[in-house]
Amino acid sequence: MFCYQCEQTMKGEGCTKIGVCGKQPEVSDLQDLTAYVLRGLALVAREARKTGHRSEAADAYFPDALFSTLTNVNFDPDDFVRLIHDIVRFRDELKGKAEAAGQALDLPEGPATFVPAPDYAGLLDQARETGLFDYPTDDPDIRSLMHTVLFGLKGVSAYMDHAQVLGKKDQEISDFYHDALAAGWDGKPMTLEDWVGMALKTGEINLKTMKLLDAANTETYGDPVPTEVPLGHKKGKAIVVSGHDLKDLHMLLEQTRDKGITVYTHGEMIPAHGYPELKKYPHLYGNYGTAWQNQQKEFAALPGAVLMTTNCLQRILPAYTGNVFTTGRVGWPGAPHIAAKPDGTKDFTPVIERALALPGFAADEEGGSAMVGFGHKTLLGVAGKVVELVKAGKIRHFFLVGGCDGAKPGRNYYTKFVEQAPRDTVILTLACGKYRFNAMQKALGDIDGIPRLLDVGQCNDTYSAIVIASALAEAFQTDVNSLPLSLIISWYEQKAAAILLTLLFLGIKNIYLGPSLPAFLTPNVLNFLVEKYNIKPIGTPEEDLKAILG
Ligand code: SF4
Ligand code: SF3
Incomplete structure (x- = not known):
């Protein structure tokens, strides 16, 4: 493994044996392979769209898959094995569609022709050959910018994923995924200036994506209004919702109506209290805990269940194994996962049952407040x-x-x-x-x-x-x-x-x-x-x- 995508990377240089975040080397390699096969899909999608062939399902998959590789999102190797095979299937279906219509696709050897090994060991061997230093350049500055574009696109993917679950899509953004991931892998040389331009374009696309997400959030949940959020808790059963996905919180609030459970936000979910369509639920009470890096202590002390909708997830300690549920792109080996149904809805019954089985808070506790x-x-x-x-x-x-x-x-x-x-x-x-x-x-x-x-x-x-x-x-x-x-x-x-x-x-x-x-x-x-x-x-x-x- 070699990963240096986040700020806490080992010695400020790179994680090589295990991630400081807890990411296992196999997972890191499989994440690199995920990005590699996405480049194959991008090369095909960029060619195929020239003759009007597109796959909406494949386009929606780019953000989903890349978001899974973002720091502190998914630590489950099985998820990446599934993603890699899905991406290759999308690639081959799209290639087949374009070729059946008579298009001769101009595809170089590499990610566009990659065939995944059928077994886990074989896939891991392949994954080790597709790391961040197996890029088609010897120029360290170009490689640095290629990595910058990839990491930037991972960030865009988080926002696009949230926008997508609220029904948004955008062709220019999808096309940029093709262009950015195919660039440099198509045999056509790119200069340092070209890569600077691509990095700035990633910033432009991120702005567009954040705007799309802002529209999705405010059209669905209203414009946030100043709201005082209690930082203490109420006596009784509790579910804590962490991460950034407002739709997950909304679905959980609906499903916990009249269940005698108090719902708390955690981490990046705290701004949810300001949205009119979320704050109207009386059982959405306050915010539990502080920033993500304190979760191991705070989740261990919580007499309730936790739903992780996005980053940042840390290693789940034995003290609270079984209390933490993942959903969306988040994964932890062995942790219960709530998957979306084909219509996008989710059934949070296991989370609710867990919260009801746990003791809950014994008494009310004041903890000050914060404004959002x-x-x-x-x-x-x-x-x-x-x-x-x-x-x-x-x-x-x-x-x-x-x-x-x-x-x-x-x-x-x-x-x-x-x-x-x-x-x-x-x-x-x-x-x-x-x-x-x-x-x-x-x-x-x-x-x-x-x-x-x-x-x-x-x-x-x-x-x-x-x-x-x-x-x-x-x-x-x-x-x-x-x-x-x-x-x-x-x-x-x-x-x-x-x-x-x-x-x-x-x-x-x-x-x-x-x-x-x-x-x-x-x-x-x-x-x-x-x-x-x-x-x-x-x-x-x-x-x-x-x-x-x-
Ligand atoms: Fe290291 Fe994890 Fe950060 Fe990668 S994401 S640099 S493995 S701490
Ligand atoms: Fe925080 Fe993980 Fe980046 Fe959304 S939750 S900002 S670190």
């Missing part, structure tokens, strides 16, 4: 007032302090940054990194009624943040780079990589990135980003605040 629900609709509603406050000198600067959380001690930077930000500054936040400071909401106070800490939502709600920044730029008749706004980003997995590419596509400069820089960027690629976009690694909160505010 400051999406673009709400914030644009107060944009006029915000602009007035800036003009009156009451708001000096905006910070977007957002992104992933993780276990590294260096991530305290983000907590300290928020604590030390002067009282005339406003902090927008999103994604799971906010757990480092979201309970400080009340202590941070407000500026003439505008809370100083505004939770925009999940990582995909970066779309909302971009809408808000663009509206501010318009109000001040300037561009986003000239606004009194700084981006202080924490990254961990590949959705953050996709978002970073989106910000670069938009030409946003002076981003502070941490806690460390991606291992998959070579020094040359990194230099390019520093020179063109002035990306900076985070320093100390004191130094960085001083540099920004002068």
Whole structure:
């Protein structure tokens, strides 16, 4: 195995024996093979669409399969074996359809002609030959950008997967999967500039995908409204829903009506409390626990069941084996999985039965609260007032302090940054990194009624943040780079990589990135980003605040 797709990669270089995330080498190799066979499907799909041949089922499979390979999503080798065979079947069906119609497909040897071994051992042997260094280039900078595009596309896939379950699709996005995965594998040479262009295009497609998901979420569940979320719990039976998939939460809320069970969000699900169509369920009470890296302690202490709808899943400890259910793309060997029926619905009875069999919380417990629900609709509603406050000198600067959380001690930077930000500054936040400071909401106070800490939502709600920044730029008749706004980003997995590419596509400069820089960027690629976009690694909160505010 060799994997360096996330921030916690071993020694900042690469995981080679086992993942720091707990990923076994076989799973890592099978994930690489999954990406490899997807390139084969992409090569065929790109050719076949020239003569009007498409497979909607195959197109929907690209995000599903790639999302499964994202950090902390799926650790079950059986799932990847199934995916690999499915992808090859899609590829051959599409090839057969185009050829039957008389098209001669121009396909090079490699992923487009790959035949998977029928048995597990044979498949693993093949998987070992399709790793990140078995790419068709000897140029380390091109390889670095090829990896950047792949990892970015994994992030896009997470968002596309959520949009798809809510009925959205988009041909331009599907075509980009073909183009990006086929690029470099078709025997046609690509320059470094071509690959930079492909990386920025990945950012553009990610923006489009986040917009599609925003529409899917808000059309289905309404526009988020400011909502106070209790961080304690109520006496009684409990189900905790983690991850990002709002549809799973909605289906579970329907199925737990009148069951005497209280439903809690966890991790990246906390913004769900702000959506009118979800908050209307009285048994959706509060948020349990904190960010994903604390789950082993928190799930062990939970007298209820857990449903993991997406990342971030950590190794399931014996203390709570049987209480954690996976669904969607998430998998853990031996953990009970709730699969979707052909019509997309899911039967969560096993989760409900488990929660009812477990003792539940013995008593009510207060735990403070956090505010969510400051999406673009709400914030644009107060944009006029915000602009007035800036003009009156009451708001000096905006910070977007957002992104992933993780276990590294260096991530305290983000907590300290928020604590030390002067009282005339406003902090927008999103994604799971906010757990480092979201309970400080009340202590941070407000500026003439505008809370100083505004939770925009999940990582995909970066779309909302971009809408808000663009509206501010318009109000001040300037561009986003000239606004009194700084981006202080924490990254961990590949959705953050996709978002970073989106910000670069938009030409946003002076981003502070941490806690460390991606291992998959070579020094040359990194230099390019520093020179063109002035990306900076985070320093100390004191130094960085001083540099920004002068
Ligand atoms: Fe290592 Fe991250 Fe890859 Fe897991 S996802 S194997 S921690 S680089
Ligand atoms: Fe967090 Fe895993 Fe990235 Fe959606 S839940 S941001 S790390």
